[in-house]
Structure formats: structure tokens, C-alpha cells
Amino acid sequence: MDKTFVGLVGMGNVGAGVARLLLDHGDRTARHAGRILWIRHVVVRDVLKPRPVELPSGVLTDDLDRLLNDSSVSVVAHLVGGIEPARTIMLRLLESGKDVVTANKALLAEHGPELFDRARELGRSIAFEASVAGGIPIIANISQCLNANRVESLRGILNGTSNYIITRMSEEGTPFSDALAAAQRLGFAEADPAMDLDGTDAAQKLAILGHLAFGSAVHWNQIPRRGIDDVSALDLSFAAQFGYRVKLVAYGQLEGRSLQVRVAPMLVRAGTPLAEVRENYNAISVVGDFVGPVFFHGQGAGPAPTASAVVADMIDTAVGRTRITFQTLRLWSEIESPVVIESAGRLAAKFYLRFNVVEHPTVLADVAGVLNRHGISIATVYQQDLEEDPEAELPLVLMTHRTTLAAVESAAEEITRFEFVRSAVERLQILD
Ligand code: NDP
Ligand code: HSE
Numbered sequence: 001m002d003k004t005f006v007g008l009v010g011m012g013n014v015g016a017g018v019a020r021l022l023l024d025h026g027d028r029t030a031r032h033a034g035r036i037l038w039i040r041h042v043v044v045r046d047v048l049k050p051r052p053v054e055l056p057s058g059v060l061t062d063d064l065d066r067l068l069n070d071s072s073v074s075v076v077a078h079l080v081g082g083i084e085p086a087r088t089i090m091l092r093l094l095e096s097g098k099d100v101v102t103a104n105k106a107l108l109a110e111h112g113p114e115l116f117d118r119a120r121e122l123g124r125s126i127a128f129e130a131s132v133a134g135g136i137p138i139i140a141n142i143s144q145c146l147n148a149n150r151v152e153s154l155r156g157i158l159n160g161t162s163n164y165i166i167t168r169m170s171e172e173g174t175p176f177s178d179a180l181a182a183a184q185r186l187g188f189a190e191a192d193p194a195m196d197l198d199g200t201d202a203a204q205k206l207a208i209l210g211h212l213a214f215g216s217a218v219h220w221n222q223i224p225r226r227g228i229d230d231v232s233a234l235d236l237s238f239a240a241q242f243g244y245r246v247k248l249v250a251y252g253q254l255e256g257r258s259l260q261v262r263v264a265p266m267l268v269r270a271g272t273p274l275a276e277v278r279e280n281y282n283a284i285s286v287v288g289d290f291v292g293p294v295f296f297h298g299q300g301a302g303p304a305p306t307a308s309a310v311v312a313d314m315i316d317t318a319v320g321r322t323r324i325t326f327q328t329l330r331l332w333s334e335i336e337s338p339v340v341i342e343s344a345g346r347l348a349a350k351f352y353l354r355f356n357v358v359e360h361p362t363v364l365a366d367v368a369g370v371l372n373r374h375g376i377s378i379a380t381v382y383q384q385d386l387e388e389d390p391e392a393e394l395p396l397v398l399m400t401h402r403t404t405l406a407a408v409e410s411a412a413e414e415i416t417r418f419e420f421v422r423s424a425v426e427r428l429q430i431l432d
Contacts, residue, residue, distance in 0.1 A: 002035040004318040007067045008042045009089055010079030013187035014103050017303030018077055018310045019053045033315040041067040068096040075317045077310050078102040081191050087111050094124045101313040103130035103306055109204035109220040112332040125326035127313035132205040133282040135305025136298040142212045143329055149288025151213035155251040158205040160280035160301025161189045161196035162228045162248040167278045170236045188280050188301035199225035199263045206250040216259050217337035224344040225263035235426055238397050239267050245275040259339040267352050267430045345406030350430040356393040360420035367415055374411040377401045393422045
């Protein structure tokens with residue numbers, strides 16, 4: 001049987017999963033590719049570090065040039081995180097004649113135009129299924145299977161680490177820091193987990209998906225975002241009490257030429273498919289004008305599911321399928337963006353508001369007055385029984401009818417100025 005010689009740059013969480021899949025299931029990949037994918041070089045920073053997968057002797061190296069100069073290697077899995085040296089490594093791989101498969105969404109979201117242009121100039125390809133939603137084949141589905149549609153909306157849970165942490169906190173009362181440490185141990189988190197926790201990673205993935213789905217040249221930095229790092233156990237518990245779960249949701253909604261994009265923790269009605277996505281799982285709901293709603297669900301982070309996506313891309317690249325799709329895919333090309341990004345303030349939704357108050361006879365009247373002045377009507381109010389102690393701080397929870405984010409922001413700012421309010425106003429969008 002023919003062999004395609006392949007290389008890996010990076011053998012951390014994902015690289016180890018890829019090496020394990022290629023080495024332990026070579027017969028399966030050979031059957032599906034019609035050729036053996038043979039690992040020639042695995043480049044890492046530190047060859048002395050213990051590795052969970054034993055490689056054939058002579059394969060592991062810290063010398064990138066060995067891979068670059070080996071003209072028998074045609075496909076390389078680029079599994080290094082961050083921007084530099086990941087960007088330079090990818091350019092050097094392309095320039096030395098390799099087709100690249102990458103899992104690095106931060107790099108694509110930041111330098112996609114440069115890298116894709118360079119690959120096209122050189123007649124090479126970049127495959128990136130693993131860069132969004134781990135093992136879920138969402139890139140192939142949006143860019144190929146659904147491409148007869150005009151995609152109208154995307155809603156996704158795109159960060160496995162955040163979803164894992166929120167699941168552990170909500171279901172078992174695990175403290176945030178312990179849940180994060182477990183996500184890191186399991187290989188879900190980024191080398192810098194701040195990217196997972198502050199919404200950056202989800203925004204980078206949404207920028208990539210939004211580009212494919214809407215043809216929008218949205219830089220991830222333009223996407224209004226908030227992560228789960230400051231969501232409290234108290235709000236998770238109130239959400240559950242009102243029949244919701246808190247999820248870090250990334251969404252894009254197209255109306256005419258106007259695109260609304262946002263990443264934020266939101267209240268999602270319990271029992272709906274997005275609300276029931278647990279642990280390191282991700283999900284994406286896509287609505288196309290002809291297909292209607294389609295829902296994808298699977299593990300969004302971790303060595304094994306990510307390796308599934310990387311190796312599928314390596315097979316597609318080895319057999320020549322990627323070259324065809326890459327050349328037809330106008331991702332990050334010069335074409336003008338057909339959409340305009342709507343300002344976040346115009347977002348219309350229902351909201352959950354919670355703040356702590358001390359006993360005061362006009363609390364409800366004063367708060368309702370502010371909301372009323374901003375055109376916000378209240379759907380539900382919940383106030384814990386006031387204690388004997390007049391200084392006791394107790395949460396007041398309000399759910400609003402449909403309003404705008406701008407109105408909520410202005411009202412929240414005014415509410416915090418009341419002397420009986422003793423905390424910032426937590427505000428979470430309710431996804432309907
Ligand atoms: P890790 O930090 O676990 O691994 C990174 C690897 O890159 C290490 O093996 C490291 O070498 C190697 N490396 C770093 N710098 C260099 C260099 N200059 N030359 C050669 N090798 C280098 O990251 P992950 O495996 O978790 O993630 C890799 C990429 O995949 C990231 O872009 C991430 O966002 C993405 N991703 C991760 C997923 C996950 O579940 N973890 C899922 C989907 C995508 P050494 O081991 O010697 O330090
Ligand atoms: N750190 C990322 C996550 C890995 O938790 O979703 C998958 O891209």
C-alpha cells in the first residue's frame with residue numbers, strides 16, 4: 001500500500017492524541033485513506049519531556065529544519081498554540097512545500113488573511129476542522145454540506161473548558177478553581193486558560209464560523225464578549241431555580257445585511273438542546289433558509305475528539321480532497337464583506353438582573369421607577385425574605401420582558417447608585 005509521510009509540530013494534549021490515533025489505528029486510517037499515514041517527524045520544544053505516547057525511535061526532535069528539509073513529508077499537523085512562533089512555523093511549513101492541518105484558532109482568527117493568501121500563492125492548503133468545536137465536524141458541514149443555504153443564525157457553545165467548569169459548579173457545587181484545575185488536567189484548557197475563561201477562545205471560533213456562515217469579515221476583537229470568569233455560583237443557582245441553565249453562548253444572527261454577534265454567559269431554558277450540553281461538550285445550532293434548523297453536538301475539547309478532527313483533515317489532505325475545498329473556499333479572501341456588524345447596544349432580548357440590597361422601604365418602587373424610565377418592563381421579581389438584621393444584604397432578582405442591552409446597561413448603572421444597593425448589578429441575557 002502507498003505511504004504518505006506526515007509530520008507533527010507539537011505533541012502536547014492534541015499532538016499526543018493525534019500520534020496515538022495514527023500509531024494505534026494505522027490500519028483504519030490506511031483503509032479510509034487508501035494509503036498509510038506514516039509519521040516521519042514529531043517536532044517539540046523539549047525532547048526530554050515525558051510523553052504519554054511512545055514514538056518510533058528517531059521520530060521525536062526539537063529541530064524544525066529536519067521536518068522542513070525532508071521533501072518526502074507532504075502533510076504536517078500544526079499543533080502548537082498561540083500566535084508566535086506558531087505563525088512563523090506555519091509560514092515556514094507552507095514555504096517548504098507542506099500542506100498544513102491546524103487546530104490553532106487563535107492564529108487563524110488573528111492572521112487568517114495572511115496565512116490563507118500565502119497558502120494560495122504557494123499552491124498549498126490549510127485544513128482547520130479541529131480549530132472550532134473539537135470533534136464536531138462543523139467546518140465541513142457549514143462550508144460544504146450547508147453551502148446551498150443562506151445561513152440566518154448560529155448559536156453555539158464553543159468553549160469546552162467553560163462548559164465543563166459551569167457544569168461542575170452547577171451540578172456538584174465544585175469551586176471554580178477546582179473545576180478549572182480539572183479541565184486543565186483533562187487537557188481541555190488552553191496553555192493560557194484566561195483565553196477560555198474571558199470569552200476570547202469562543203469569540204475566535206465564532207469569528208471563524210461567522211466568516212464561513214455569513215461571509216462576514218469580523219475580526220474576533222470586534223465581537224462583544226464576556227466569559228464565565230466572573231459568573232457567581234449564586235447566579236447559577238438562581239438560574240436553576242427559575243428553570244434555566246447558564247451557558248457561555250456564542251451567536252451570530254443575520255437580519256438583512258445586518259449581523260448581530262456576541263459571546264456571553266446567558267440563561268438558556270432547561271430542557272432545550274443547548275441547555276443540556278454538559279461537561280466538555282460543545283453544540284452548534286445553525287438555521288439555513290432552505291435546510292431550516294440543524295443541530296450539532298459532541299465533545300468540543302480534549303485530546304481524543306480533537307485528534308479525530310485533525311486526522312480526518314490529514315486523510316482528506318493526503319488524498320487531495322482538501323486542495324479542492326481550500327481552493328473553492330473564499331475564506332479570508334479579498335471579497336468585500338456582505339454584512340455590517342450591528343452595535344451591541346441594539347441587541348434586543350430578555351434579561352436577568354440580580355443585585356444585593358439592604359432593607360429599605362422603597363427598594364422595589366425605586367428600582368421599578370428606574371427600569372420604567374428606561375422603557376424596561378418587569379416580568380418576574382424575586383426577593384429573599386428580609387432578615388431581622390437591617391444591614392443584612394439580600395439578593396433581589398428581576399427578569400425583564402424584551403428590551404435592549406443599551407437600556408439595561410444604562411438602568412443598571414443608575415440602580416447601582418441607590419444607597420440601598422450593595423453590589424454591582426449582574427445582568428445576563430436570556431436566550432429565547
Ligand atoms: P499544548 O500546550 O498541550 O501543546 C503544545 C505543543 O506545542 C507542545 O508539545 C510544545 O512542545 C509544542 N511547541 C510549542 N512551541 C514549539 C516550538 N517552537 N517548536 C516546536 N514545538 C513547539 O497545547 P494543546 O495540544 O492543548 O493545543 C494545541 C493547539 O490546539 C492550540 O492551538 C489549541 O488552541 C488547539 N486546540 C486544543 C484543543 C484541546 O482540547 N486541548 C482542542 C482544539 C484545539 P513541548 O511539549 O516540548 O512543550
Ligand atoms: N480550550 C479549548 C476549549 C479547546 O476548552 O474549548 C478546544 O478548542
